Amino acid sequence: MLTRASAGNKYFTSNIDSKPREVCMSNHALEHQYTFDHSKWQSSLKAAAPKPAEATSLHNAAMTDSSSKLINSWQQELRTRKHLVRHDSPNYWVNDPSTLATISTPLNLTLGTGSSVLNTILPILDATEHELIFVTCFWAKSPSLNALSSSLKTLSAKALSRKDGSKIRVRLCFSSVSLFQKLFHTSSSSGYIYPPSLWTSKLNLPPPNELTGLDLQIKSTFILPFSVMHPKFIIADRKRAWLPSCNVSWESWFEGCVALEGPILDTMIEFWRNFWGRNDLPTLPTNSTPTDLFTVRPSSSRTTMVANIHDLLQTPITTILLPSPHHRNPHFRPFLAPPPPPPTPLNTFLLSLFSSAKTSIYIQTPNLTSPPLLRALQDALTRGVNISILTNTRMMLLEQLITAGTTTELCVRRLLKHYRLLYFTNAIRGEDLERGTTHQQQRIGTLTIRYYTPKNTNAGNSNSEEPAKSHLKLTIVDDEVVVLGSGNMDRASWYTSQELGVAFFSREMASEVLQAVGMEMAGRSRLAS
Numbered sequence: 188m189l190t191r192a193s194a195g196n197k198y199f200t201s202n203i204d205s206k207p208r209e210v211c212m213s214n215h216a217l218e219h220q221y222t223f224d225h226s227k228w229q230s231s232l233k234a235a236a237p238k239p240a241e242a243t244s245l246h247n248a249a250m251t252d253s254s255s256k257l258i259n260s261w262q263q264e265l266r267t268r269k270h271l272v273r274h275d276s277p278n279y280w281v282n283d284p285s286t287l288a289t290i291s292t293p294l295n296l297t298l299g300t301g302s303s304v305l306n307t308i309l310p311i312l313d314a315t316e317h318e319l320i321f322v323t324c325f326w327a328k329s330p331s332l333n334a335l336s337s338s339l340k341t342l343s344a345k346a347l348s349r350k351d352g353s354k355i356r357v358r359l360c361f362s363s364v365s366l367f368q369k370l371f372h373t374s375s376s377s378g379y380i381y382p383p384s385l386w387t388s389k390l391n392l393p394p395p396n397e398l399t400g401l402d403l404q405i406k407s408t409f410i411l412p413f414s415v416m417h418p419k420f421i422i423a424d425r426k427r428a429w430l431p432s433c434n435v436s437w438e439s440w441f442e443g444c445v446a447l448e449g450p451i452l453d454t455m456i457e458f459w460r461n462f463w464g465r466n467d468l469p470t471l472p473t474n475s476t477p478t479d480l481f482t483v484r485p486s487s488s489r490t491t492m493v494a495n496i497h498d499l500l501q502t503p504i505t506t507i508l509l510p511s512p513h514h515r516n517p518h519f520r521p522f523l524a525p526p527p528p529p530p531t532p533l534n535t536f537l538l539s540l541f542s543s544a545k546t547s548i549y550i551q552t553p554n555l556t557s558p559p560l561l562r563a564l565q566d567a568l569t570r571g572v573n574i575s576i577l578t579n580t581r582m583m584l585l586e587q588l589i590t591a592g593t594t595t596e597l598c599v600r601r602l603l604k605h606y607r608l609l610y611f612t613n614a615i616r617g618e619d620l621e622r623g624t625t626h627q628q629q630r631i632g633t634l635t636i637r638y639y640t641p642k643n644t645n646a647g648n649s650n651s652e653e654p655a656k657s658h659l660k661l662t663i664v665d666d667e668v669v670v671l672g673s674g675n676m677d678r679a680s681w682y683t684s685q686e687l688g689v690a691f692f693s694r695e696m697a698s699e700v701l702q703a704v705g706m707e708m709a710g711r712s713r714l715a716s
Contacts, residue, residue, distance in 0.1 A: 250505055253543065254667065254692045258288060258507070261532075261539045268530040275512040276376045277461035280532065287532055291451035291506035291689070293696055294427075297444040298707050299494030300654050301433030304442045305331045307494045308421065308429055309338045313345075314480040317471045318356040320422040320459055324415060324673070325434035326361040326407075328391045332435050336393050339401065346400030353472075354402040360463045361435070362409045362416035364389070369409050377465060378408035406463065413590055414513035417680065418673045418687035420455060424476040428455055430672055430689060432659050441639070441654035441707070443661065445499070445671050448478055451689070454508040458687065497703035500695045509533040509688035511674060517683050519592065525558040528681045533674055533688045537662070538563055540690075544572045544664045549701065551577045551661040552676040556591040556598050560676050565605055571630035577637045577712055578676075579656045591678035599636055599715050606634045637712040654711075660688075661704065666697050 265284040272278050280287050297304050312319060319342065326332070339357065346355045360378075363369060373379050383395040390405065392398075408416045421429040428451065431444035460468045511533035518526045528534045541548065541563035548567060555561075555578045564574055578595055587594045613631050639657035662670040672688030674680045691697075 250692055251667065253545070253665070254505070257539055257543050257668070260543070261507075261536050262288075264535050264539060265530065265532060268535075271530055272512070275514075275529075275531070277458065277510065277512060279457065279461050280510070284532065286457075287454060287508045287510070289450045289454050289506050289508065290503045291447045291691070292449040292501060292503050293499040293691060293693075294446040294448060294501055295499055296497045296700060296703055297431075297446070297494050298497065298659075298703060299442065300439050300652055301431075301436065301442045301658070302330050302334075302439070303494040303652065304431055304433055304444050305435070306334050307496065308431065308444060309334045311481050312338055312421070312423055313341050314476055315342060315355060315423045316476045317353075317424050318358075318422075319424075320358050320360075320420075320456075320463075322360040322421070322459065322463060323419050323435050324361060324417045325363045325436045326390065327364070327434070327436040329435065329437035331433075331437075332391055335435060336391075339403070340393055340397055343398045343400035354400055356402040356469070357404070358464070358467075359403070359405045360416075361407050364407070368407070369411070372407065372409045372411070374410050376408060376410065376462070378406045378463075381405040381407070404467075408463070410513060410515055412515070413517055413679060413683040414515055415679070415684045416513065417684040420459075420687060422452065422455060422459070423481060425452055425456060425471060426476055426478045427481045428452055430687075432671075432673065438656075438658070439652070439654055440656045440658035441711075443659045443671070443704070445689075447689075449503055449506075451506050451508065458508065458510055462685075495703075495707065497699065499699055500693065502695075504696065505692040507532075507536065507690040509536050509670070509672065509674075509690055511680075511684075511686035511688070513685040514683055517590070517678075528557075528559050531686075533672075533686055534559070534681055536688075536690060537670070537674075540662070540664050540668060540670070541567055544570075546572060546665050547663075548572055548574045549661070549663040550575070550676060551657060551659050551704065553579055553582055553656065553658050553660070554587055554595045554675055554677040555602075556587055556593055556595060556677040557681040558678065559681060561598060561602060564602065565609075568606060568609060568632045568634060569629060570632065572632040573634075574632060575635045575637075577639060577657065577708065580638050582656050586679070587677065590683065595677075603634070603636065603715065636715040638715050639708075640711060640713050642710050657708075657711075659704070661700070663697050663701055666701075667694050668692055669697050669700055671700075 262284045265281070269281040272281060275281075297307050299307070321335075342355050342357065346353065381390060386392040386398075386405065387394050392405075419431050419434065421431070426448065428447045429444050430447070431442065433440070433442035433444070456468065460466060509532045511531035512529075514529050520526065528538075538559060541560075544567050548564070555576065567574060578599070580596055582595070584594060610631055613629050639654075641653050641655055660672060660674055660676075662668075669691040670688050671691075672686065674686040674688050680686050
């Protein structure tokens with residue numbers, strides 16, 4: 188694996204020329220161990236890289252039977268239940284879910300604090316020539332917002348220096364600024380467009396006279412009571428996309444961002460056009476930016492890049508875009524079993540993925556309060572699937588109580604209690620089997636749950652770049668399917684929020700991502716009990 192890391196980064200470090208290493212994600216019941224042969228990986232990159240015309244056929248052929256069955260069952264489930272989502276916005280895929288299946292080239296995975304991740308991406312966006320789409324959830328005065336403002340001024344100056352007078356089209360989209368904003372926000376899914384007079388006073392952006400080179404529109408969408416638009420993605424000139432887990436805000440949390448190229452851009456733009464853009468999607472000039480301009484520059488005059496950038500396979504692979512529209516009705520039933528979640532592409536895919544898991548499930552999520560997920564994990568354990576989870580304690584407690592009526596810690600205790608009971612019951616069955624009774628013993632999977640903990644820092648040598656919590660949203664199943672995006676494994680993401688995920692089908696990518704995250708999580712977790 189190739190890893191570029193800033194020499195000045197104190198807390199996110201790795202060795203570029205290190206020997207192949209073994210990464211252990213857990214020291215209790217379940218251990219994921221991976222070794223990496225650098226020379227073999229470089230050879231596989233060269234051998235596997237297809238010509239553009241060969242990409243689709245190559246990767247359809249390369250998919251395993253289990254992945255093909257998973258995709259087919261997911262599509263069939265969406266078709267069967269499409270009558271339940273006929274009023275969703277957006278829902279352009281309901282008649283043909285196969286339009287969400289595509290190809291992408293994963294380029295790299297950036298890991299660090301939210302500020303360091305965005306400060307790594309934003310200088311790259313200075314190469315934008317025609318259009319920048321920037322979607323986030325929470326918008327707050329912060330170093331990240333300052334860096335974004337600087338990028339906007341840079342793009343404006345670039346446009347003003349052009350002889351043809353053309354502007355760079357910029358669309359900024361978000362959902363939440365403050366409690367007051369959400370309480371009095373329009374309930375229309377068309378959202379609210381901020382007039383230029385409010386850009387500075389309400390959003391802490393540069394004044395309009397400093398952004399005259401931009402065709403800039405800023406829109407917010409939030410629908411009471413709990414429908415947050417939670418996706419986070421960036422698209423530059425419709426040539427490269429980024430999926431960060433972080434907001435434009437001040438939280439010092441552990442985050443990740445995957446950079447993508449390829450046909451996945453078309454599906455992401457279609458999602459943006461149907462909800463945020465409302466068909467506001469002009470044709471771009473044919474002399475659009477070459478993708479090789481969107482590269483990480485070694486230095487920037489306005490920021491120090493402290494996040495680690497882990498190169499991925501950089502080869503086209505089968506990919507699915509997984510939208511999950513918002514829903515106003517949270518379907519709270521305090522004294523009854525929770526109802527099934529809305530059958531969105533993301534929810535349906537995750538449930539299909541967990542139900543088809545054969546060997547392992549790895550989940551890293553800010554919170555863990557989704558009833559359908561917890562049931563799916565219990566079922567997987569009974570099938571002998573090994574499960575490893577990394578989550579947080581005491582993260583956004585008030586939000587958890589309001590949207591889920593419970594907390595991650597309570598759900599973790601229940602899941603561990605269920606696992607111990609399952610293990611005990613199976614042990615009794617084994618004893619009965621030895622006595623000659625007919626009870627059949629099952630192979631029970633192992634369950635490891637860990638809580639994120641910041642690395643210890645000396646009192647006199649603290650550093651704000653040490654993440655206080657983990658905000659990464661990552662699922663890896665059977666060491667083959669990787670899901671990244673905005674969706675948490677909590678009730679809000681599964682029932683009320685709009686989300687956007689992306690599923691990647693590649694054993695190589697799964698190994699690379701798990702190893703990269705494992706390196707960053709070393710020394711940053713403790714066992715739940």
